[in-house]
Amino acid sequence: MSLLGIDIGGTKIAFAVLSEDGTLGSKETVLIEGRKGDEVGALITKTLKILQDKLAEEEKRIDSIGISVPGIYRQKTATVWAPNIPGWDDYPLLKKVKESSGEIPVIIDNDRACSMFGELWQGNARGCRNAVFIAVGTGIGAGILVNGEILRGQSDIAGATGWMALKTPYEEKYKGCGCFEYYASGAGMVKVARETAMEFNYYHGDLSDTDDGKLTASDIFEAFDSGDPVARRVVDQSIRLWGMAVANFVSIFNPEKIILGGGIFGPAEKYLQQIKDEAARWAQPISFSEVSVEVSSLKGDAGVYGAAYLAMKNRGLISYSENNV
Amino acid sequence: MSLLGIDIGGTKIAFAVLSEDGTLGSKETVLIEGRKGDEVGALITKTLKILQDKLAEEEKRIDSIGISVPGIYRQKTATVWAPNIPGWDDYPLLKKVKESSGEIPVIIDNDRACSMFGELWQGNARGCRNAVFIAVGTGIGAGILVNGEILRGQSDIAGATGWMALKTPYEEKYKGCGCFEYYASGAGMVKVARETAMEFNYYHGDLSDTDDGKLTASDIFEAFDSGDPVARRVVDQSIRLWGMAVANFVSIFNPEKIILGGGIFGPAEKYLQQIKDEAARWAQPISFSEVSVEVSSLKGDAGVYGAAYLAMKNRGLISYSENNV
Numbered sequence: 094m095s096l097l098g099i100d101i102g103g104t105k106i107a108f109a110v111l112s113e114d115g116t117l118g119s120k121e122t123v124l125i126e127g128r129k130g131d132e133v134g135a136l137i138t139k140t141l142k143i144l145q146d147k148l149a150e151e152e153k154r155i156d157s158i159g160i161s162v163p164g165i166y167r168q169k170t171a172t173v174w175a176p177n178i179p180g181w182d183d184y185p186l187l188k189k190v191k192e193s194s195g196e197i198p199v200i201i202d203n204d205r206a207c208s209m210f211g212e213l214w215q216g217n218a219r220g221c222r223n224a225v226f227i228a229v230g231t232g233i234g235a236g237i238l239v240n241g242e243i244l245r246g247q248s249d250i251a252g253a254t255g256w257m258a259l260k261t262p263y264e265e266k267y268k269g270c271g272c273f274e275y276y277a278s279g280a281g282m283v284k285v286a287r288e289t290a291m292e293f294n295y296y297h298g299d300l301s302d303t304d305d306g307k308l309t310a311s312d313i314f315e316a317f318d319s320g321d322p323v324a325r326r327v328v329d330q331s332i333r334l335w336g337m338a339v340a341n342f343v344s345i346f347n348p349e350k351i352i353l354g355g356g357i358f359g360p361a362e363k364y365l366q367q368i369k370d371e372a373a374r375w376a377q378p379i380s381f382s383e384v385s386v387e388v389s390s391l392k393g394d395a396g397v398y399g400a401a402y403l404a405m406k407n408r409g410l411i412s413y414s415e416n417n418v
Numbered sequence: 419m420s421l422l423g424i425d426i427g428g429t430k431i432a433f434a435v436l437s438e439d440g441t442l443g444s445k446e447t448v449l450i451e452g453r454k455g456d457e458v459g460a461l462i463t464k465t466l467k468i469l470q471d472k473l474a475e476e477e478k479r480i481d482s483i484g485i486s487v488p489g490i491y492r493q494k495t496a497t498v499w500a501p502n503i504p505g506w507d508d509y510p511l512l513k514k515v516k517e518s519s520g521e522i523p524v525i526i527d528n529d530r531a532c533s534m535f536g537e538l539w540q541g542n543a544r545g546c547r548n549a550v551f552i553a554v555g556t557g558i559g560a561g562i563l564v565n566g567e568i569l570r571g572q573s574d575i576a577g578a579t580g581w582m583a584l585k586t587p588y589e590e591k592y593k594g595c596g597c598f599e600y601y602a603s604g605a606g607m608v609k610v611a612r613e614t615a616m617e618f619n620y621y622h623g624d625l626s627d628t629d630d631g632k633l634t635a636s637d638i639f640e641a642f643d644s645g646d647p648v649a650r651r652v653v654d655q656s657i658r659l660w661g662m663a664v665a666n667f668v669s670i671f672n673p674e675k676i677i678l679g680g681g682i683f684g685p686a687e688k689y690l691q692q693i694k695d696e697a698a699r700w701a702q703p704i705s706f707s708e709v710s711v712e713v714s715s716l717k718g719d720a721g722v723y724g725a726a727y728l729a730m731k732n733r734g735l736i737s738y739s740e741n742n743v
Contacts, residue, residue: 223572242565248672250702253702258666259583259586267700341666345578347573377581383572
């Protein structure tokens with residue numbers, strides 16, 4: 094039995110073949126490289142075909158496909174809204190993939206839910222009924238497990254954690270991304286580092302070369318390690334806000350686990366203790382004493398694991414009580 | 419069919435008899451007046467007996483009892499932790515009431531859940547599957563409905579909204595109550611008004627008489643209306659924080675309704691539009707466009723309605739899909 098997990102990101106798409114015991118067979122990644130609309134759909138079906146041909150040579154086949162999308166999957170219309178893929182405002186992804194996959198069942202869910210499912214199946218949330226996966230990458234979102242089920246909200250956009258209000262008063266610059274994401278997402282940290290470098294008089298550090306558009310969050314973490322004052326301010330502020338967000342999830346959800354993942358965790362893993370210390374100051378103390386705050390062990394693979402988990406469920410191979418997908 | 423809803427607060431206990439169509443028959447309130455531990459249990463059973471005798475004169479009887487408790491109800495041990503009732507750290511309330519109620523079924527839940535159930539049954543949340551009841555009284559808590567079920571968390575303390583981190587950096591004074599509750603609960607507003615009155619030089623306004631311990635949130639709202647500068651600062655700050663908390667619930671839960679209740683809403687109802695305006699700036703915009711933010715129509719009775727609803731459910735009279743109680 095081979096499960097195909099496809100994790101669509103803003104810049105690349107990962108394809109992973111897994112068995113139903115969670116063993117990762119093979120994984121490959123294709124770059125989106127400026128494609129838009131149906132070109133991205135075509136890239137997926139083309140790669141799927143290549144994968145199928147390759148498996149056929151080994152006399153294997155894909156038995157079920159799960160897809161993680163970066164945005165909203167509208168179950169009623171089977172369409173995708175993905176803000177970082179131009180032309181995917183209401184893209185009929187299920188139809189597109191089914192045209193190519195034939196009899197193989199296909200299931201789609203959003204990346205927040207998929208990451209949480211990945212952690213639940215093969216990562217740090219195994220056995221949990223109540224857990225939160227905070228994904229900090231270019232943006233910030235959360236996959237939230239409540240009593241064994243993914244929190245959906247009335248229209249599948251629950252978990253929009255980037256919009257968490259953590260700092261008063263409101264500033265106009267939060268418009269379009271939200272307060273938490275403005276400061277503490279990957280893109281946010283880069284933007285704030287640039288602003289801060291310009292504010293600091295006589296600053297000529299590693300983060301001062303702000304024109305080439307190539308500054309990344311990794312550069313900021315490196316500069317932090319070498320004592321750069323701009324990086325210090327940006328990272329310290331992010332640690333504080335990550336800690337406050339963790340605290341808010343703890344106080345509101347009383348979960349067993351909070352898992353930090355996405356591209357930033359990753360490099361920001363080394364700040365975990367500081368994040369926990371900050372969270373401990375803010376959170377409801379009994380709830381905080383009961384929660385375990387961890388960094389994802391699946392790292393960037395949480396999405397493909399979760400997509401493969403959905404694929405397995407969609408074949409009726411497990412009886413896990415998740416009613417909504 | 420008569421349902422008895424009992425709503426235990428920090429200072430008083432309300433007893434209401436309702437029919438299964440939600441008609442409020444009678445309601446009476448007894449004061450706790452410094453009682454503690456088993457004395458409070460005895461006050462409940464004594465009042466229950468008086469009520470039963472009164473109903474018997476009319477040839478009526480109580481068919482089912484529901485009780486709302488101000489804290490945590492531990493279902494496994496059937497005991498109550500209520501921080502504002504001395505001696506109720508692990509009080510066996512179910513056993514106590516059952517000794518007196520005999521054959522009448524008794525069910526207990528926490529006040530956050532009961533308020534939400536009250537709104538769901540007879541208030542503004544009728545027909546909702548995803549809604550949040552933010553109770554602002556002496557403290558702050560929330561009853562949260564997710565996909566038709568109350569959010570419990572791993573140990574029944576989900577919804578500890580008073581601990582929401584909304585202002586950076588952390589201050590030691592938040593310890594013991596949480597940041598949101600420190601500023602924007604009834605007790606918090608009084609405390610902050612006193613601090614502010616002392617900070618303001620030459621202030622001799624209505625809120626300057628801070629020694630007698632009798633200042634209430636209502637005094638602050640009255641002073642606000644007459645232009646008092648201390649009241650203005652305290653109320654403006656509360657409006658901002660209430661708006662941010664509403665926004666955070668909207669972004670995280672994508673609910674159909676947010677209902678503001680508790681003793682403060684009440685008098686703070688007149689600030690609803692300002693709270694909505696503040697929330698609109700912070701929240702995920704699609705989710706915010708889909709939510710209705712309202713003040714409780716049941717006011718202080720949400721708890722007894724919710725308790726009576728539980729009593730009805732416990733008699734198996736309704737089939738509403740709520741698995742956890």
